[in-house]
Amino acid sequence: MxxxxxxxxxxxxxxxxxxxTEKDFRVTKLASTGGFLRSGNVTLLVGVEEEKVDNVIEIIKDTCKKREKTIISPYPVTESTGMYIPYTYEIEVEVGGATIFVVDVDNFMKV
Known part of the structure; x- marks a missing residue:
């Protein structure tokens, strides 16, 4: 497992x-936060038999596509004069996709 x-x-x-769930996989959904953008993430836990791992990973790849997002970021500028000039700028960042870990399960039980 x-x-x-x-x-x-x-x-x-x-x-x-x-x-x-349409493919009969059971999923536990946990709210999480983190990453570069400090945006809301979701951590999903899926317990499967070893032969079904590739099926789950394919579903994740098909559903969670990477895409570009424009964010506005503060960027302080300090010239050689020592003056601090705050302003904002737009930056394109890649979001989406998934980070996937597959770990062995020593024991599994439903009670």
């Missing part, structure tokens, strides 16, 4: 949970 831990962007989580 394997435990798949998938960290995905909040925007992708509902579609992924639906896609997994």
């Amino acid at each position: 394997k435990l798949i831990i998938a960290i995905v962007q909040y925007k992708d989580s509902s579609g992924l949970v639906n896609a997994l």
Whole structure:
């Protein structure tokens, strides 16, 4: 038995949970925060038999696509004069996708 831990962007989580449950995989959804943008993430836990790991990973890949997002970031400028000039600028960052861990499960039981 394997435990798949998938960290995905909040925007992708509902579609992924639906896609997994339609294929009869049981999913536990945990709210999480972190990363570069400090944006909401979701951590999904999926326990599966070893031969089904690739199926789950394919569903994650199909559902959680990477995309570009424009963010506005503060960027302080200090010239050689020592003057501090605060302003903001737009930057393109890549969001989406998934971070996936697959770990062995020593013991599994339902009570």
